[in-house]
Amino acid sequence: MSVSPDPNPRPVTPDDLRFMDAALALAFARLGQTAPNPAVGCVIVQGRRAIAAAATAAGGRPHAETQALEAAGAAARGARVYVTLEPCAHYGQTPPCAAALIAAGAAEGIIACGDPDPRGAGRGTAMLREAGITVIDGVRRAEAETLNAGFFTRIATGRPLVVQDGRPGLFDADLEIGPDESFEQALDRLGRAGMTRLRGPAGRATGR
Ligand SMILES: [Zn+2]
Numbered sequence: 001m002s003v004s005p006d007p008n009p010r011p012v013t014p015d016d017l018r019f020m021d022a023a024l025a026l027a028f029a030r031l032g033q034t035a036p037n038p039a040v041g042c043v044i045v046q047g048r049r050a051i052a053a054a055a056t057a058a059g060g061r062p063h064a065e066t067q068a069l070e071a072a073g074a075a076a077r078g079a080r081v082y083v084t085l086e087p088c089a090h091y092g093q094t095p096p097c098a099a100a101l102i103a104a105g106a107a108e109g110i111i112a113c114g115d116p117d118p119r120g121a122g123r124g125t126a127m128l129r130e131a132g133i134t135v136i137d138g139v140r141r142a143e144a145e146t147l148n149a150g151f152f153t154r155i156a157t158g159r160p161l162v163v164q165d166g167r168p169g170l171f172d173a174d175l176e177i178g179p180d181e182s183f184e185q186a187l188d189r190l191g192r193a194g195m196t197r198l199r200g201p202a203g204r205a206t207g208r
Helices: 014-029 064-076 097-104 123-130 141-147 149-157 183-192
Strands: 041-046 049-055 080-083 108-111 134-137 161-163 197-199
Touching: 014 041, 014 049, 014 080, 014 108, 014 141, 041 064, 049 064, 064 080, 064 097, 097 123, 108 123, 123 134, 141 149, 149 161
Parallel strands: 080 108, 108 134, 161 197
Antiparallel strands: 041 049, 041 080
16 A cells, blocks of 8 residues: 655655654554544654654544644644654645644654545645655554554445454444344444444454
């Protein structure tokens, strides 16, 4: 899943990996709390120092980037912004995160993986590049695709990902099949309700 065919304009550094790992940890800690939106982590860095960090708020808003940029304030000018998912580009109730990065004067956007949402899908990175922001794409892509597996599954199929996992807190809900519906009908209903990751009953796993 590539954001863009453009090659990265500079090599990925050990600091890039370190700060993206921090952003991923923030996002993983919010998994199961942000449906229908993805759990995103964002770390803003000046030089070798993180000056602000945030994850998508419970309930899906505000997004990670807007919170981190607000915390950084004027210090975000010239900063590197690490995000676990391509910043959104859709103008809805609030301006998109890509516009917020541009307005804040960020120098670089370091992105783990692209957003398959049809309202985004490469437009976030295109907006950054058009504004003169250096975009580094694919940093910790495999980890980000694991993080976003539920969100990506719902975008692709309309249904949530069903996972067998004993750990609490990683799921939007448990999969509960009503008395008058099939397994598939339950997935369709829960997908329409915005669920992205469900804890499945034993023996009914359909995904990772
Ligand atoms: Zn956003």
